[in-house]
Amino acid sequence: MTQTRGIDYGHAVRDAVLAGMVALLVFGPITGLQLSGYEVVARMQWPLLFAGIVTLGRFCMAVWVQTEAGERSLARMRAKRSGGVTVAEGKGKNWQQKLVPFALIGGLALPFILMDNRYWLTVVLLALIYVLLGLGLNIVVGLAGLLDLGYAAFYAVGAYVLAMGAQYWDMGFWGALVLAMVFGALLGMLLGFPVLRMHGDYLAIVTLGFHEIIRLILTNWVSFTGGPNGASAPLPTLFGLEFSRRAKQGGQPFHEFFGIDYSASYQYMFVYLILFLFVVAAIVFCVRLRQMPMGRAWEALREDEIACRSLGINHVTVKLSAFMMGAMFAGAAGVFFATYQGFVNPTSFTFIESAMILAIVVLGGLGSITGVVIAALVLIMLPEVLRDFASYRVLAFGIVMVLMMIWRPRGLMHIVRPRFTEKGA
Amino acid sequence: MLEIRDVSASYGPIQALRDISITINRGEIVTLIGANGAGKSTTLMTLFGEPRASSGQILFDGHDITHVQMHEVARLGIAQSPEGRRIFPAMTVEENLIMGTIPVGTEHAGEDMAKVYELFPRLKERRGQRAGTMSGGEQQMLAIGRALMGRPKLLLLDEPSLGLAPLIVKRIFEVIREIRAAGTTVFLVEQNAFHALKLADRGYVLVNGKIHLSGSGEELLTNPEVRNAYLGGGH
Numbered sequence: 136m137t138q139t140r141g142i143d144y145g146h147a148v149r150d151a152v153l154a155g156m157v158a159l160l161v162f163g164p165i166t167g168l169q170l171s172g173y174e175v176v177a178r179m180q181w182p183l184l185f186a187g188i189v190t191l192g193r194f195c196m197a198v199w200v201q202t203e204a205g206e207r208s209l210a211r212m213r214a215k216r217s218g219g220v221t222v223a224e225g226k227g228k229n230w231q232q233k234l235v236p237f238a239l240i241g242g243l244a245l246p247f248i249l250m251d252n253r254y255w256l257t258v259v260l261l262a263l264i265y266v267l268l269g270l271g272l273n274i275v276v277g278l279a280g281l282l283d284l285g286y287a288a289f290y291a292v293g294a295y296v297l298a299m300g301a302q303y304w305d306m307g308f309w310g311a312l313v314l315a316m317v318f319g320a321l322l323g324m325l326l327g328f329p330v331l332r333m334h335g336d337y338l339a340i341v342t343l344g345f346h347e348i349i350r351l352i353l354t355n356w357v358s359f360t361g362g363p364n365g366a367s368a369p370l371p372t373l374f375g376l377e378f379s380r381r382a383k384q385g386g387q388p389f390h391e392f393f394g395i396d397y398s399a400s401y402q403y404m405f406v407y408l409i410l411f412l413f414v415v416a417a418i419v420f421c422v423r424l425r426q427m428p429m430g431r432a433w434e435a436l437r438e439d440e441i442a443c444r445s446l447g448i449n450h451v452t453v454k455l456s457a458f459m460m461g462a463m464f465a466g467a468a469g470v471f472f473a474t475y476q477g478f479v480n481p482t483s484f485t486f487i488e489s490a491m492i493l494a495i496v497v498l499g500g501l502g503s504i505t506g507v508v509i510a511a512l513v514l515i516m517l518p519e520v521l522r523d524f525a526s527y528r529v530l531a532f533g534i535v536m537v538l539m540m541i542w543r544p545r546g547l548m549h550i551v552r553p554r555f556t557e558k559g560a
Numbered sequence: 561m562l563e564i565r566d567v568s569a570s571y572g573p574i575q576a577l578r579d580i581s582i583t584i585n586r587g588e589i590v591t592l593i594g595a596n597g598a599g600k601s602t603t604l605m606t607l608f609g610e611p612r613a614s615s616g617q618i619l620f621d622g623h624d625i626t627h628v629q630m631h632e633v634a635r636l637g638i639a640q641s642p643e644g645r646r647i648f649p650a651m652t653v654e655e656n657l658i659m660g661t662i663p664v665g666t667e668h669a670g671e672d673m674a675k676v677y678e679l680f681p682r683l684k685e686r687r688g689q690r691a692g693t694m695s696g697g698e699q700q701m702l703a704i705g706r707a708l709m710g711r712p713k714l715l716l717l718d719e720p721s722l723g724l725a726p727l728i729v730k731r732i733f734e735v736i737r738e739i740r741a742a743g744t745t746v747f748l749v750e751q752n753a754f755h756a757l758k759l760a761d762r763g764y765v766l767v768n769g770k771i772h773l774s775g776s777g778e779e780l781l782t783n784p785e786v787r788n789a790y791l792g793g794g795h
């Protein structure tokens with residue numbers, strides 16, 4: 136629009152007052168009431184200040200979007216929103232590929248940098264576990280387009296494979312890692328069969344129910360899983376070397392073998408390094424997958440199921456394989472989580488976990504591998520960074536989410552996928 | 561090559577096809593014309609098993625395919641450019657064409673793609689473009705091209721002229737003739753009865769899920785009933 140229109144101030148004022156009132160409602164209880172002993176003290180100056188800022192901000196924004204510059208940037212934003220997938224051109228490396236070597240070196244060096252900061256080491260470790268979970272769910276939701284709200288069920292099963300395996304069959308970390316992936320995939324298939332004919336909302340509800348079933352079994356089968364009390368999980372070993380201060384009978388601790396002093400950080404560093412390499416392998420696997428017939432069948436199925444089937448794609452095997460592949464990732468992530476905590480119990484695997492992983496995939500941009508990695512790191516580490524602002528943590532988190540939805544409604548990363556060619560098939 | 565024998569099909573309580581019989585011989589162009597909602601698309605989809613024929617039989621090359629799964633039909637050598645085209649909008653033209661090779665594998669992909677580009681030079685110009693951003697005519701060309709990539713013996717086309725400019729319609733019908741000349745049998749579903757009957761060797765007229773008339777293209781073109789109902793009386 137080139138023609139200049141008058142600015143509707145009345146409208147801007149109405150919007151601003153409304154926003155201010157909402158802000159008052161939101162900030163009122165959070166900042167306006169303070170607990171002092173057993174008394175609740177009202178300090179209304181804070182919420183009034185915040186509401187004032189919001190009102191003024193909203194007014195300025197309402198006026199700005201009516202100016203020409205504002206209209207232009209609004210149009211730009213709309214254009215971005217309508218964009219879909221971009222197909223990578225030719226061979227030239229994009230910025231993501233250029234960053235790979237730095238990410239690799241940084242990732243490998245990180246545990247040594249954080250050696251004396253065990254707290255941050257564990258935070259980063261947890262974030263990496265979520266990267267793995269995000270990559271797995273990304274296959275199911277992002278690529279194959281199957282809305283799975285029960286993803287944490289496979290995560291739980293993986294964790295329990297390690298704990299139960301160690302408890303009953305003397306299984307170590309490595310054996311459990313393999314078994315959890317196999318077991319996860321089988322369970323994924325089991326869930327896959329009944330939900331094959333379902334779409335969207337129905338699929339979401341059934342997967343949600345599946346998650347609850349698994350959680351209830353873990354909680355109530357007390358004689359086997361230990362129920363709500365949980366069970367302990369072992370640490371990984373390096374060619375038989377253990378990471379505890381004193382080895383169990385016959386074993387040898389890592390620090391004695393190398394003649395260095397014991398540090399509790401070693402175990403986390405070790406788990407981190409295994410996990411880091413595992414995540415790198417998983418990313419390479421995902422990137423490759425997208426160029427293989429299986430990966431492109433997933434993406435095609437997401438776009439148009441009928442078209443796919445009439446072209447000769449067996450939607451049953453394609454969907455099942457997506458579920459299985461995703462569940463396999465979650466199984467592995469569960470084993471890492473169990474070993475990281477040293478302990479599993481059902482409260483670690485509530486619906487909130489599934490929601491969190493889904494948030495990672497959605498924020499990452501549904502299908503973008505780089506996006507998922509960034510979203511997982513940010514979503515898991517941000518709350519820790521914000522710990523100093525403890526009482527505003529959730530609020531800040533919420534604001535970040537809202538801003539994301541405004542500025543990047545399609546997720547952090549615009550999906551760029553490699554073009555597939557005849558040769559790649 | 562294809563024999564539809566007394567096939568009925570329904571969507572739940574709605575019966576869409578009643579005892580229809582259609583025969584298509586190798587090398588023919590056969591057209592099925594009818595008004596909106598007559599059951600033309602349903603006829604094509606019944607060949608793919610959705611909706612499944614509730615009675616009757618479908619034979620392809622002598623084999624009973626009445627109960628074959630949708631994805632297996634493609635592997636038998638039947639491909640379609642479906643109603644609404646159903647191309648993959650987020651994929652490029654070239655990727656869409658590669659998706660078409662699924663029934664036969666990518667062994668001949670390069671060669672077949674060159675043939676498709678020869679039929680539709682426009683697609684070659686647009687090969688790196690996302691299919692969803694193309695015009696309706698280009699998308700229709702792509703849908704036909706994608707079907708051809710599977711080297712079908714029988715090509716099903718569901719209203720390829722729908723919503724396209726006259727010049728593009730003309731080009732599409734020319735291409736259908738070329739496709740037949742190259743050895744593919746064509747079953748063409750159309751509302752554009754005039755063009756379809758001029759092109760086809762034989763035709764069927766579908767009314768409310770029943771075959772109402774059949775005959776050679778010329779016979780139907782001159783049939784007064786057809787002229788009144790589908791050719792606007794004029795012509």
Ligand SMILES: Nc1ncnc2c1ncn2[C@@H]1O[C@H](COP(=O)(O)OP(=O)(O)O)[C@@H](O)[C@H]1O
Pocket residue numbers: 571574576594595596597598599600601602603
């Ligand atoms: N998926 C469906 N569910 C229920 N009824 C349908 C469906 N598809 C088509 N029909 C009905 O079947 C009849 C035939 O439709 P269709 O084969 O699409 O006709 P045409 O292609 O000749 O326009 C119509 O009455 C239509 O309303």
Ligand SMILES: [Mg+2]
Pocket residue numbers: 597600601602643
């Ligand atoms: Mg139709």
